[in-house]
Amino acid sequence: MAEPLTKKQILDATEQVLRKFGLEKTSVVDVAKALNVSHGTLYRHFKSKATLKEAVAERWLHEVSVPLASIVDKEGSAIEKVRMWLEKLIHIKQTKASEDPELFAMYNALAEENVESIEKHIKELISQLAEIVEEGVNAGEFQNDNINEKASAIFFATARFHHPALAKEWTSPNIKKEFNVVFDIIKFGIVKNIK
Amino acid sequence: MAEPLTKKQILDATEQVLRKFGLEKTSVVDVAKALNVSHGTLYRHFKSKATLKEAVAERWLHEVSVPLASIVDKEGSAIEKVRMWLEKLIHIKQTKASEDPELFAMYNALAEENVESIEKHIKELISQLAEIVEEGVNAGEFQNDNINEKASAIFFATARFHHPALAKEWTSPNIKKEFNVVFDIIKFGIVKNIK
DNA sequence: CAAATGACAAAAATAAATATTTGTCATTTG
DNA sequence: CAAATGACAAATATTTATTTTTGTCATTTG
Numbered sequence: 001m002a003e004p005l006t007k008k009q010i011l012d013a014t015e016q017v018l019r020k021f022g023l024e025k026t027s028v029v030d031v032a033k034a035l036n037v038s039h040g041t042l043y044r045h046f047k048s049k050a051t052l053k054e055a056v057a058e059r060w061l062h063e064v065s066v067p068l069a070s071i072v073d074k075e076g077s078a079i080e081k082v083r084m085w086l087e088k089l090i091h092i093k094q095t096k097a098s099e100d101p102e103l104f105a106m107y108n109a110l111a112e113e114n115v116e117s118i119e120k121h122i123k124e125l126i127s128q129l130a131e132i133v134e135e136g137v138n139a140g141e142f143q144n145d146n147i148n149e150k151a152s153a154i155f156f157a158t159a160r161f162h163h164p165a166l167a168k169e170w171t172s173p174n175i176k177k178e179f180n181v182v183f184d185i186i187k188f189g190i191v192k193n194i195k
Numbered sequence: 196m197a198e199p200l201t202k203k204q205i206l207d208a209t210e211q212v213l214r215k216f217g218l219e220k221t222s223v224v225d226v227a228k229a230l231n232v233s234h235g236t237l238y239r240h241f242k243s244k245a246t247l248k249e250a251v252a253e254r255w256l257h258e259v260s261v262p263l264a265s266i267v268d269k270e271g272s273a274i275e276k277v278r279m280w281l282e283k284l285i286h287i288k289q290t291k292a293s294e295d296p297e298l299f300a301m302y303n304a305l306a307e308e309n310v311e312s313i314e315k316h317i318k319e320l321i322s323q324l325a326e327i328v329e330e331g332v333n334a335g336e337f338q339n340d341n342i343n344e345k346a347s348a349i350f351f352a353t354a355r356f357h358h359p360a361l362a363k364e365w366t367s368p369n370i371k372k373e374f375n376v377v378f379d380i381i382k383f384g385i386v387k388n389i390k
Numbered sequence: 391c392a393a394a395t396g397a398c399a400a401a402a403a404t405a406a407a408t409a410t411t412t413g414t415c416a417t418t419t420g
Numbered sequence: 421c422a423a424a425t426g427a428c429a430a431a432t433a434t435t436t437a438t439t440t441t442t443g444t445c446a447t448t449t450g
Contacts, residue, residue, distance in 0.1 A: 004393060027441055038395050043443065146376075153376040157352040165360040181341075181348040189384035199423065222411055233425050238413065 005037060007055070010045055014056050023106045028052070054117060057110045061121040064092055065128070072128050078136025079191050082154065083183060085132060089125070090161045090179065097167045108164040126151050133190075142190050154186055200232060202250070205240055209251050218301045223247070249312060252305045256316040259287055260323070267323050273331025274386050277349065278378060280327060284320070285356045285374065292362045303359040321346050328385075337385050349381055 013034045017026045028049050032039040046052040071085045097104045111118055130151035136142035142150075160166055161179050169175070208229045212221045223244050227234035241247040266280045292299045306313055325346035331337035337345070355361055356374050364370070 028443090029441065039442085040396070040444085041394055044393075047443095049442070149372075149376045150380075152373060153380050156355045156373055157377045157380060159361070160351045160354040160358075163355075163361065166354070166358065177344075178347060178351055181344045182352045185345075185348050185352060185384035186380055187384070189380035189382070223413090224411065234412080235414085235426065236424055239423075242413095244412070 005035065005041065005045065007045055009035065010042060010052070011055055011059060014052060015059075018056065018106065018110075019103060022102070023109055050113075053110055054114045057107070057114045058117050060107050061111060061117060064089075065121060065124050067092065068125065068128055072131050078132055078139060078141050079187055081132045081135075082129070082186075085129060086154070086158055086161075086179075086183065090158070093162045093164065093167075094170050094175075097164075097170060101167075104164075104167065108167075111164075122155075126155050129154055136190075141192065143192055150190060154190075157186060158182060200230065200236065200240065202240055204230065205237060205247070206250055206254060209247060210254075213251065213301065213305075214298060217297070218304055245308075248305055249309045252302070252309045253312050255302050256306060256312060259284075260316060260319050262287065263320065263323055267326050273327055273334060273336050274382055276327045276330075277324070277381075280324060281349070281353055281356075281374075281378065285353070288357045288359065288362075289365050289370075292359075292365060296362075299359075299362070303362075306359075317350075321350050324349055331385075336387065338387055345385060349385075352381060353377060 010031070014026075014031050017030050017034050020026075021030060028042055029039045031052075032042055035042075042052070046055065068085060068088055071081060071088055074081060074084065076084070096107075111121075126148070130147050133142060133147050133151050133154070137144050137147060158179070160169065161175070161182075172178070205226070209221075209226050212225050212229050215221075216225060223237055224234045226247075227237055230237075237247065241250065263280060263283055266276060266283055269276060269279065271279070291302075306316075321343070325342050328337060328342050328346050328349070332339050332342060353374070355364065355377075356370070367373070
């Protein structure tokens, strides 16, 4: 074989096989077959099946956080950006969950297996929110409170709409309206001189 | 046998057996044994195993909603009562979860099997909150918005702290602080003239 | 000699054989 | 005759036997 196998090739193949067979049914032999290599080869690139799955999970989480980062740099008032950021987060999650529920469930189970990756991911999301909150404080738009606390609170107060463990509840017909009411409370709770 | 078997006796025995064997391992034969009756007898009182489990689940949910109802009638400002009510809800859940995690997980799985019982329970909780919110509006303490929407929003915005699907996250050392920050946002978001 | 292979043991998962549980109902008991 | 029983078939679950999977490493390949 001319070219040596790359990590990216392995991750792509693993994702394909996971999509086809599901989290429970894919073995490293299946992934090796998809790549036409022996399974021993995969162990030269990833030290265990768990490590391989971790790498796939991290790539998946990345696909959530990257598009959100672009909102942080957009134009607009801080409260508008908080709303856009939350709506994008919720849209990404809810779209993935409704368009391909099994795949969504599988990737979340995969992510659950890698608690550290998730914790890092959540921290990254909250620090994106914190950037927006900081802008709001600097512009005199938000009250000058602890920025990180506020960012976490905004994230946690909207957990019902983006936490994968609650995905079952996203099919409620009122979910959009419920978000709007929660967001209004947040807005009145953080913006100065709004009344 | 002198006295005929009552539903309460059966529910008590079922609970005991569930505690001992767990949700997965208890059969109606086990419950019958605990009562020294034949399992056929239980089918004269409950039309199926599912119905019996539903009755146990409803009793469990009742133990959550009853102590909360007493907060609604307490003295104090509406916002104080909202805080007391939320803290009691969270305290009941988190205490049950930490003191006996397996039993808590079992009862939640049991409750999950009975979606209707849960929906009714949530509606009851939200209407308790709505009573407090209504008092706040009538006293001129809260803004005069849609009361039921506000009550739902308060409930959903605090889901992270009381939704059983998120129980794993309650062991975070910052959980109490996180609730306080979320509650402050809610407070500034619903109380009039606070700034 | 870097990269890949494939044979191997231990651990884990699956399938087949066996046993228990659910739910019914004709019969028994007090 | 109201209440409970226990024998029974069909559906579930458990155990045991068998196969697959994971991870290693001495050997092969280009």
